[in-house]
Amino acid sequence: MSTCDFIRPARKPLTENEVPVVRLVGVTKRFGKVVANNNINLDLYPGRIKALLGENGAGKSTMMSMLAGRYKPDEGHIEIDGKVMDFSSSKEAINAGIGMVYQHFMLVESMTVAQNVLLGQTGGFFINPKEMEKRVGELAGRFGLDVAPGARVCDLSMGEKQRVEILKLLYRDSRILIFDEPTAVLTPEETIRLFEALWKMAEQGKSIVFISHKLEEVLALADDIAILRRGVIEGEVDPDCVESKADLACRMVGKEVILEIDRAPMESGKPVLEVRNLSGMGLNEVDFEVRQGEIVALVGVAGNGQKPLVESICGLRKPPRDTIVIGGKPWRRFFAESTWKRSLSYIPEDRLGLATLRECDMVDNILLTTRKGFAIGPWLDKKRASTETVGLVEKFDIRPGRIQALAWQLSGGNLQKAVLARELYREPVLIVAEQPTQGLDISATEEVWKRLLEVRAMAGILLVTGDLNEALQLADRIAVIYNGRILGMLPTSDKATPDKIGPLMAGIVEEAAV
Amino acid sequence: MLELIVPLLNATVQSGTPILYATLGEMMTEKGGVLNLGVEGIMSFSALAAFVTTFTTGSATLGFLAGGCAGLFLAFIHGFVCISCLGNQVVSGLALTILGLGLTRFLGTPYIGLPCEGFEKAAFPILSSIPVMGDILFKQDALVYVSYVVPVLFWFFFKRTSLGMAMESVGEYPAAAAAAGLKPILLRYSAVLGGGFLIGLGGAYLSLAYTHLWTNGLSGGRGWIAVALVIFAFWRPGRAVVGAYLFGGVMAFQLRLQASGTNIPSSILLALPYALTIIALVFSACRRKHSDMPAALGTNIEPEG
Numbered sequence: 001m002s003t004c005d006f007i008r009p010a011r012k013p014l015t016e017n018e019v020p021v022v023r024l025v026g027v028t029k030r031f032g033k034v035v036a037n038n039n040i041n042l043d044l045y046p047g048r049i050k051a052l053l054g055e056n057g058a059g060k061s062t063m064m065s066m067l068a069g070r071y072k073p074d075e076g077h078i079e080i081d082g083k084v085m086d087f088s089s090s091k092e093a094i095n096a097g098i099g100m101v102y103q104h105f106m107l108v109e110s111m112t113v114a115q116n117v118l119l120g121q122t123g124g125f126f127i128n129p130k131e132m133e134k135r136v137g138e139l140a141g142r143f144g145l146d147v148a149p150g151a152r153v154c155d156l157s158m159g160e161k162q163r164v165e166i167l168k169l170l171y172r173d174s175r176i177l178i179f180d181e182p183t184a185v186l187t188p189e190e191t192i193r194l195f196e197a198l199w200k201m202a203e204q205g206k207s208i209v210f211i212s213h214k215l216e217e218v219l220a221l222a223d224d225i226a227i228l229r230r231g232v233i234e235g236e237v238d239p240d241c242v243e244s245k246a247d248l249a250c251r252m253v254g255k256e257v258i259l260e261i262d263r264a265p266m267e268s269g270k271p272v273l274e275v276r277n278l279s280g281m282g283l284n285e286v287d288f289e290v291r292q293g294e295i296v297a298l299v300g301v302a303g304n305g306q307k308p309l310v311e312s313i314c315g316l317r318k319p320p321r322d323t324i325v326i327g328g329k330p331w332r333r334f335f336a337e338s339t340w341k342r343s344l345s346y347i348p349e350d351r352l353g354l355a356t357l358r359e360c361d362m363v364d365n366i367l368l369t370t371r372k373g374f375a376i377g378p379w380l381d382k383k384r385a386s387t388e389t390v391g392l393v394e395k396f397d398i399r400p401g402r403i404q405a406l407a408w409q410l411s412g413g414n415l416q417k418a419v420l421a422r423e424l425y426r427e428p429v430l431i432v433a434e435q436p437t438q439g440l441d442i443s444a445t446e447e448v449w450k451r452l453l454e455v456r457a458m459a460g461i462l463l464v465t466g467d468l469n470e471a472l473q474l475a476d477r478i479a480v481i482y483n484g485r486i487l488g489m490l491p492t493s494d495k496a497t498p499d500k501i502g503p504l505m506a507g508i509v510e511e512a513a514v
Numbered sequence: 515m516l517e518l519i520v521p522l523l524n525a526t527v528q529s530g531t532p533i534l535y536a537t538l539g540e541m542m543t544e545k546g547g548v549l550n551l552g553v554e555g556i557m558s559f560s561a562l563a564a565f566v567t568t569f570t571t572g573s574a575t576l577g578f579l580a581g582g583c584a585g586l587f588l589a590f591i592h593g594f595v596c597i598s599c600l601g602n603q604v605v606s607g608l609a610l611t612i613l614g615l616g617l618t619r620f621l622g623t624p625y626i627g628l629p630c631e632g633f634e635k636a637a638f639p640i641l642s643s644i645p646v647m648g649d650i651l652f653k654q655d656a657l658v659y660v661s662y663v664v665p666v667l668f669w670f671f672f673k674r675t676s677l678g679m680a681m682e683s684v685g686e687y688p689a690a691a692a693a694a695g696l697k698p699i700l701l702r703y704s705a706v707l708g709g710g711f712l713i714g715l716g717g718a719y720l721s722l723a724y725t726h727l728w729t730n731g732l733s734g735g736r737g738w739i740a741v742a743l744v745i746f747a748f749w750r751p752g753r754a755v756v757g758a759y760l761f762g763g764v765m766a767f768q769l770r771l772q773a774s775g776t777n778i779p780s781s782i783l784l785a786l787p788y789a790l791t792i793i794a795l796v797f798s799a800c801r802r803k804h805s806d807m808p809a810a811l812g813t814n815i816e817p818e819g
Contacts, residue, residue, distance in 0.1 A: 108686040111686070116690075120695045125677065126675055127676050129674075
């Protein structure tokens with residue numbers, strides 16, 4: 001997706017006398033203590049494509065879910081055509097002309113395209129498949145959404161299924177169409193066709209919201225760009241006035257320091273992870289090493305190859321031969337001889353799923369990866385596991401302090417501490433920590449950071465993060481990944497590093513090389 | 515040879531008819547996404563309801579409808595447990611079978627051995643004079659003639675009406691139906707109730723046209739065969755007709771064979787339809803790719819949030 005080789009229609013300048021069709025006025029939404037959206041003001045105009053740019057967890061989806069009637073704002077209101085709306089269900093939003101294309105399609109696989117589009121919209125009691133297909137075909141033609149109306153949905157590609165979803169909205173005369181990361185499931189060609197259809201819809205007066213974190217797509221497509229960060233509209237920019245992608249990337253990710261921590265220097269020892277020339281799975285000649293005693297941060301906009309890299313290091317995917325060496329052993333031998341102690345610890349992003357079992361208590365969750373340490377033949381020494389867990393709960397200050405607490409009952413911060421406690425109990429030589437502080441409050445973040453810095457004494461750490469501040473605070477070196485390729489390995493001791501990261505994250509190598 | 519085969523095929527249609535009603539009923543229920551394993555109990559109970567109604571009122575038509583309504587009633591219990599209370603569909607269905615069979619035995623005891631009028635065979639005008647085919651298909655009772663129309667209506671309902679399409683969508687992906695502004699709960703209820711009515715008609719056929727007499731164990735495993743036949747039929751009414759008559763044929767054949775006094779043990783002959791059930795299921799499992807199994811079959815609609 002690095003190139004967008006198609007011609008976009010000329011951007012229309014926004015004239016003074018245009019009236020917004022939708023206005024979000026001072027909208028705030030809280031989930032418990034977390035403020036997902038804070039005092040959002042946003043105008044949507046007919047015939048224009050508004051891109052909503054932001055990192056994962058920036059609050060894009062929350063904002064659009066309020067517009068689509070799934071959540072109610074805690075403060076502020078939504079206006080449509082100047083009238084204040086108070087949606088209590090998504091149905092009301094649909095009736096008001098707001099339609100949303102979700103990442104997960106809401107389609108009946110066994111039915112035809114026409115049946116899906118007309119489901120619940122047929123009017124009369126009897127239906128005529130021929131007539132339905134004709135109507136849907138006409139609609140598809142009008143907006144350049146090429147899909148056979150008589151085909152069964154299960155036989156369609158992802159791009160075609162998406163077109164069916166769009167047709168459903170168009171058939172219901174939606175005037176405001178919201179697309180939540182629509183290109184995530186598409187091939188490059190399909191993306192281009194989607195864009196062409198979006199322009200066609202805008203031409204016919206539809207107001208379009210395009211949610212994404214892909215810079216070049218947003219720049220290529222949108223008429224206006226709103227940047228959302230940490231639940232706040234960071235700024236609205238005109239794509240023609242954007243100086244560089246790097247600038248946009250910096251504004252999206254943010255640079256200001258929210259939390260600082262003292263990082264004592266540490267001698268680095270033997271390499272514990274070597275990645276040599278790893279290609280495939282969306283990666284391109286990835287080459288780096290992590291030594292004992294250092295933290296290497298892997299930063300980049302989400303979806304640029306972090307996931308396949310982490311999964312192949314952690315044994316969830318099989319990398320090609322001789323590309324990954326862990327603790328001096330080739331990948332295959334390492335996982336064949338894997339021990340529970342002095343090994344690899346993975347702290348996944350998905351805390352309540354990959355890292356823990358939601359319905360199990362602390363002891364069982366601690367046992368998940370340390371089981372071999374408590375085994376007596378085929379039996380488990382649960383008594384000792386319980387006492388050890390009590391010790392860990394105390395040491396890491398995991399609340400509530402009961403070892404009977406189930407994983408889902410713990411708050412995000414405490415759950416992360418529990419995962420950390422478990423993984424550090426294994427005294428690993430290599431730690432792969434994926435977004436370890438995402439969604440945590442400041443004190444929990446600080447706690448996690450402290451632990452990671454401490455553990456350098458025995459291990460090397462690969463820190464995968466979307467938070468630049470975290471990378472700058474913790475890491476010795478920062479690897480910037482873009483489009484499956486590591487574009488730069490920057491030492492944090494260099495004063496110029498923070499300014500170099502932005503351009504690299506946007507895939508601009510030349511500027512950084514100067 | 516012909517004079518041997520024609521009566522056999524005539525009997526085939528007759529014994530296939532209750533299975534056909536029940537299979538279509540179960541198919542409708544499952545197309546709405548609900549698995550009803552209570553078919554055996556519903557058939558048995560509605561056979562009794564139909565018999566008692568006809569016995570007391572003297573009207574066979576009224577009895578037939580009473581059978582359907584009895585099926586509707588039991589299906590409603592299943593629907594309430596599964597759709598409204600989110601109970602396990604398998605457990606509820608099995609409990610329904612036990613309930614239906616138990617109720618039938620308990621309430622039916624006073625009627626054992628009593629005859630009732632029911633439906634007699636009556637040649638269909640004109641069509642019955644077609645050689646061979648007329649003898650097989652059109653020298654039957656009125657309920658058989660009705661059963662010829664039901665699969666066509668069934669097909670038409672699901673393919674050509676918006677209600678049928680909506681019902682199918684809640685069996686496939688209730689969330690999509692809800693997103694389209696339909697009412698999944700109501701639609702599932704209508705599938706369960708409609709299906710229960712059809713299963714009840716199948717039960718009514720047993721006591722009103724098949725035997726004309728009340729005995730215990732009238733349903734005799736036909737409900738289970740219907741459940742299996744839905745899978746065999748790939749959830750398509752056309753194949754249900756083929757399947758129902760196939761089983762009807764085996765049942766009729768083994769009765770004839772017993773009557774002719776062969777030395778094959780009767781217990782083996784009685785097991786024939788069930789052996790065929792297993793073969794049919796293996797066959798359809800091998801060709802599962804072609805089946806129209808509802809994607810959300812057996813899963814309840816969890817309320818949001």
